[in-house]
Amino acid sequence: MASVRDYAIFMLDPKGYIVTWNLGAERIKGYTESEIVGSHFSVFYPAEDNAAGKPDWELAEAERLGRFEDEGWRLRKDGSRFWANVIITALRDPGGVLRGFGKVTRDLTARREAEETARRLAAEQAARSMAEKTERYQRDLLAILGHDLRNCLSVIVTAGEMNRLQAENEKIRRRATQVVSTAKRMRHIIHSIIDYTYAQREGVPIVPREGADFHGVCERVLQEFRTLHPQRLILYEAEGNPLGTWDEGRLEQVVQNLLGNALKYSPPDSTVSVRWAREGDHVNGALVLSVHNEGPPIPPELVAHMFEPFRSGERLATSDDGSMGLGLFIVREIVRAHGGETSAQSDAEHGTTFTVTLPPRSPAGARPSQ
Numbered sequence: 001m002a003s004v005r006d007y008a009i010f011m012l013d014p015k016g017y018i019v020t021w022n023l024g025a026e027r028i029k030g031y032t033e034s035e036i037v038g039s040h041f042s043v044f045y046p047a048e049d050n051a052a053g054k055p056d057w058e059l060a061e062a063e064r065l066g067r068f069e070d071e072g073w074r075l076r077k078d079g080s081r082f083w084a085n086v087i088i089t090a091l092r093d094p095g096g097v098l099r100g101f102g103k104v105t106r107d108l109t110a111r112r113e114a115e116e117t118a119r120r121l122a123a124e125q126a127a128r129s130m131a132e133k134t135e136r137y138q139r140d141l142l143a144i145l146g147h148d149l150r151n152c153l154s155v156i157v158t159a160g161e162m163n164r165l166q167a168e169n170e171k172i173r174r175r176a177t178q179v180v181s182t183a184k185r186m187r188h189i190i191h192s193i194i195d196y197t198y199a200q201r202e203g204v205p206i207v208p209r210e211g212a213d214f215h216g217v218c219e220r221v222l223q224e225f226r227t228l229h230p231q232r233l234i235l236y237e238a239e240g241n242p243l244g245t246w247d248e249g250r251l252e253q254v255v256q257n258l259l260g261n262a263l264k265y266s267p268p269d270s271t272v273s274v275r276w277a278r279e280g281d282h283v284n285g286a287l288v289l290s291v292h293n294e295g296p297p298i299p300p301e302l303v304a305h306m307f308e309p310f311r312s313g314e315r316l317a318t319s320d321d322g323s324m325g326l327g328l329f330i331v332r333e334i335v336r337a338h339g340g341e342t343s344a345q346s347d348a349e350h351g352t353t354f355t356v357t358l359p360p361r362s363p364a365g366a367r368p369s370q
Contacts, residue, residue, distance in 0.1 A: 006024055006106070007022075007024045007028075007104055007105065007106055008022070008024045008025035008027075008028045008029055008103075008104070008105035008106075008107075009022045009024060009025065009102070009103070009104050009105075010022060010025050010103055011091075011100055011101070011102055011103070012041055012059075012088075012100050012101040012102075012103055013100045014098050014099065014100055014101075015040075016040050016041050016042065016055060016056070016059055016101075017038060017039065017040050017041070018036055018037050018038065018039055018040075018041055019037065019100065020037070021033040021036055021037055025105070028076075028082070028105060028107050029044065029074075029076055029077060029105075030076045030077030030078055031077050035077075040055075041055060041103065042055040042056075043075070044074045044075055044105075045074065045075065046073055046074075046075060046081065049072070049073075058070065058086075058088055059088065059101060062088040062089065062090045062101055063090050063098060066089070066090050067087065067088070067089050067090070068087070068088045069085070069086065069087045069088075070085075070086050071083065071084065071085050071086070071108065072084065072086075074086070074105070082107050082109045083107070083108045083109045083111075083112040084105050084106065084107060084108065085105070085106040085108050086103065086104070086105050087103070087104045088101050088102070088103050089101060089102040089103075089104075149190055153183050153186055153187045153190070156179065156180075156183040157180055157183045157184060157187075160176045160177075160179040160180035160183065161176075161180055163176035163179075164176035164177050164180060192326040192327070192330060193326075195326070195330045195333065195334075196309060196326050196329065196330065203333065203336070203337055204250070204330065204333040204334050204336075204337050205337075206246075206247035206250050206334065206337045206338065206362065207247050207249075208245045208246055208247050208338070208361075208362040209245065209246070209247065209248065210245045211243055211245075212243065212244055212245065212246040212247070212248045212251070213242050213243055213248065214242045214243075214244065214246070214251065214276065214287060214289075214358075215238055215242035216242070216248070217248050217251045217252050217255060218236065218238070218255055218274060218276070220252060221252055221255040221256050221259060222234060222236055222259075222274065224256075225256075225259055225260070225263065229263055231268065232263060232268065232272065233270075233271045233272070234259070234263075234271075234272050234273070234274065235271060235272070235273040235274070235275075236273075236274045236275075237273070237274070237275040237276075237277075238275075238276055238277070239276070239277035239278065240276075240277050240278030240285070240287070241278060241284070242287075244287060244358065244359075244360045244361060244362075245360070245361040245362055246338055246358065246362055247334075247337075247338070247362070250334045250337070250338075251334070251338075251358075253330065253331070253334060254289075254331050254334050254335060254356060255274070255289070255291075257327040257328065257330065257331045258289075258291040258331060258354050258356070259272065259274060259291055260327070261291075261293075261327065261328070261354070262291050262292070262293035262295075262352075262354075263293070265293060265295040265296070265352070266293035266294055266295035266351075267294065267295065270293065270294040270295070271294065272291070272292065272293045272294075273290075273291070273292045273293075274289075274290075274291050275289070275290050275291075275292075276288060276289040276290070279357070284360050285360070286340075286357050286358060286359055286360065287357070287358045287360070288355065288356070288357050288358075289355065289356040289357075289358070290353050290354070290355045290356075291353070291354045292351060292352070292353045292354075293351055293352050294351040294352075295351065295352060296348075297346045297347050297348045297351075297352065298344070298346040298352055303344050303345070303346055306328050306344045307328045307329055307331070307332040307342055307344070308329060309326055309329040328342075328354075331354075331356070335356050335357075335358065337362070337363075338358055338359070338362040338363070339358075339359045339361075339362055339363045340356060340357050340358040340359060341356075341357045342354070342355070342356050342357075343355045
């Protein structure tokens with residue numbers, strides 16, 4: 001027993017003091033025989049176990065049952081921990097009187113680490129599998145949203161417009177207008193969800209085209225909003241070359257969102273302005289767009305988060321225009337996809353201005369839309 005190296009084998013007296021010591025105990029625990037014999041075996045237990053009275057409880061269980069087995073942390077001489085399997089056997093004389101205990105300890109740290117590694121790898125594999133399933137689910141959902149639902153809404157919008165134009169009854173015309181308006185809001189929500197999902201995964205897709213006309217983008221958006229809001233005064237100023245390598249459809253979304261916000265959050269009798277100019281070189285410099293309104297200032301603690309998803313809704317509750325707090329987030333992601341930047345400034349004296357800076361050419365790596 002004294003020469004066994006793979007197991008710590010030693011004897012305890014009835015009170016738990018060490019009586020014998022073998023080479024395995026010296027190798028595993030780090031104490032020489034002269035250092036440890038006469039010490040109480042509780043020296044091998046962490047402080048929390050000693051505070052809980054675990055060593056004495058184990059001896060009591062071994063005395064009561066004849067044998068006690070446990071796995072847990074134990075201490076080496078240098079204070080380091082190792083995971084141990086411990087068997088304590090009660091030793092009695094022929095008359096049944098307790099003479100002490102035999103204790104066998106195995107170092108199972110390597111086995112425990114291997115088991116922990118296996119559990120971690122299994123958990124990581126399960127997480128990857130779940131992520132792949134979620135990815136497939138998202139792709140399927142986007143396919144449904146992007147095709148089936150939009151097609152259905154297009155039919156509803158077309159039918160509603162026809163009823164609105166052909167109906168002779170004013171009540172029917174109002175109902176048809178409501179149907180068209182609701183369907184368009186649903187379409188806007190669907191587009192926002194799709195863009196948000198793409199942005200979270202791999203960025204909003206754009207299809208940049210050489211010779212894209214930013215002035216034409218603004219004119220189309222302005223015509224739409226002036227038709228929808230004939231009572232509002234919208235100023236438009238442009239300076240420099242309007243052509244660049246951009247995705248016109250995506251930039252229409254940017255102008256629509258910024259102008260829509262400016263109209264929504266400003267007094268009905270106030271002016272909203274849309275301005276853009278080339279920075280430095282009026283032909284090839286960066287294009288800087290600013291959209292300004294004279295509405296109440298945005299609280300400073302919100303300005304820094306205006307372009308985060310679902311944060312703009314903290315300013316005013318989600319309204320009946322289909323807003324989900326994603327508009328400014330999508331603006332930022334579209335501009336990022338073009339290699340540009342967004343910013344916001346707001347105070348009581350100057351009102352609120354959103355600024356977009358676009359490079360003359362979007363990055364060559366822009367991902368085609370799907």
